[in-house]
Amino acid sequence: MIPLTWYLVLSAILFAMGALGVLIRRNALIIFMSIELMLNAANLAFVAFARQYDVFTGQLFVFFVMTVAAAEVAVGLALIVAIFRTKHSIDVDQMSSLKG
């Protein structure tokens, strides 16, 4: 059986990749996908712990996260479409109207 540490390392790598993607990419869709990646990294860590300790709660949590993520994607994509309509771009750096 694959030890827990591996899962956690994979989860950390995925999370770091997601975070990096959010920070360095300018395309809103890519950022979205990176966020999904971070969520799934967290899901992986939940599932790995649930299996390790034989507790069901972790797996249950993953379902919640997936549901919320689906809802979030729905809202987020709608926002991106709206933004695209006004700005004709989905570059997040262009969306700096609130700059101080």
Add this chain to the structure above:
Amino acid sequence: METLFNLVPLVVFLPLLGLLLNMAFGGRMGEKAIGALASAASGLTFLVSVLLAVALWAGGGEAQVVPFAEWIRIGTLDIPWNFRVDTLSVTMMLVVSGVGTLIHIYAIGYMHEDVRFKHDEKRYRRFFVFMNLFIMMMMLLVSGDSYLMLFVGWEGVGLCSFLLIGFWYDMDTLGRPSWANANAAKKAFITNRIGDLGFLLAGMTLFWHFGSLQFGEVFNQAEQIAAAQPGVMLVITLFMLIGVAGKSAQIPLYVWLPDAMAGPTPVSALIHAATMVTAGVYLVARSAPLYSQVPDAQYIVALVGAVTALFAATIAVGQYDIKKVLAYSTISQLGFMVAAVGMGAYVAGMFHLVTHAFFKALLFLSAGSVILGLERGHHHLAHHAGEHGEVFDPGDMRNMGGLRKRMPVTFWLYIIGTLALVGIFPFAGFWSKDEILLDAAKLHPELYILLTIAAFFTAFYMGRQVWMVWFGKPRHAAAEHAEESPRVITVPLMVLAGLSLLGGALNLPGVHSLGHWLEHSIEVLEHELHLPAWLEISWGGLNPLVALVTTLLALLAIFISWLLYGRKPLEGGQKDPLKKPLGFLFTGMENKWFVDEIYRAVLLKPYEALCRFLAEVIDWRFWHDWFHDKVIAGTYNYLARTVLDLRVDQQGIDAFANGLGELTKRASTTLRRVQNGFVRSYALAVLFGVVVILGYLILK
């Protein structure tokens, strides 16, 4: 009879009513109605005075005090407004209202022409309002029962005098635009203020030591206080003398009276000859109980009077203005009266006051008639020849001459007045002046000599005037065309002439009706005198020698004046024939002995310099420029501008408030860079924050 005394307030309120009616309705009434109303007010006052006299006579001359109103009551000071009806005050009332009424009637005619000649008919009503005000104030003066009420009247008549001298305030006596008349009025008022200050001081001293100003209470204590504090009585009486000198035009304050001739002639007659100027004589007579306690003061009063009588008589010799001669004559005659009351010869003084009121009013009013006659003549000429703008002085005797034929009525009236003034038997002046001279001869021989010389001069200047005005040939075309005055002017003069002729009957030797009448008011102290034999002769109180000496001197003076002015009448432009023989003496007389100039140099110039110093240096430079601007305003400005404004407000409070704002601004400029609008940098910050928080939680 007793109830008649209650009428006495009417003597004040009738003229008041007259003047109020004229003020309220005079604008809609004609000239005649205005004059008639004013004369009626004065005439009714005379009627009341007569009734009072009758009541007094019936009551045996006993003095009555009629309470009228509460006036001043502060603490222990209680001065009611009471009327005093005694023989002295009623005598004054009769003279004031009697002569006053005649002059009011005369003024109806006189002012009608005066306002016409001076082109301001609106002043007609004002004149009569002032005249009634004068009668009212004079009545207040003589009827009051306290020195304070007397003072109110005293000031009131001074005010009326001012108003009426300056009646034509915007011109000079010749009608040219100038402030000369206004200045004459001011001179009279200010000179009188000096006298009034003396009166005030006397009144205050009186109140301080007697605790009262009521005549009765003061006179009751007079003897007692004179014994305890003789100095106080001397001070009071001498201060009073300053008041007398101011009001009655005595040395050294007489200078205002000649200038007062700037007023219309009825004013000169009423105020500056017959009544107001005698207020000083009345005051001394009224204060007889005080004066008789201090013989020193009495002597000074008499001396002032006698010296004034002579001094003014010499000036009258050198005057050319018909009214100026009479003005100096008035000063001289007032000197006689003051000398008389000063010597304690109160009856003689009052007697002369009454007769003088008759004949001097007559002379002044006749002179007014002459002036009008000349103005009519001048008017007539100007009308025919069409000449305008020539300055003509209708009062200058050098423009007159030969008027006897043009104005015969006025001429005869003038002669009667002159004879009465000169003191020719049996005219009024003979009796009254003789009584003064006799008393002077008995009491103070040196004053008798002064007064006799003054009487000589009186006859001389009156003779000069008569020859210059009425005889010879006219020296000016206006005199040639002079016209006689109308009845309204001559009839009052006739009445006055009758009084001047018969006025001596008031106090004939042997009968002494006025003496007995006044005895009830003035206690006359009889002195034990050692007289030379010639003075002991008495024909019922008349000394034939004294009378003879004065009569002879008067006739001599008239004769000399005839030699100089009557035998060879003055030609037009000729110098006064006295100028050559008398030389600089006559120059002195002509120029009033330069008294006005001396006063100007000695008193006015230093006074003006002092005023200028006070105004320019003390007030302007010291108080205004230095104290006010530098000290007060400077300190205030320093405190306000530098300390409070700059240091406290600008550099303290403002700086604090501005500092806070600046701080906020700087902080926000720095912090706004964080808000760069890039979502990714926010995300980085969130990540960083999470890492820090987690790191903290893990490592703690």
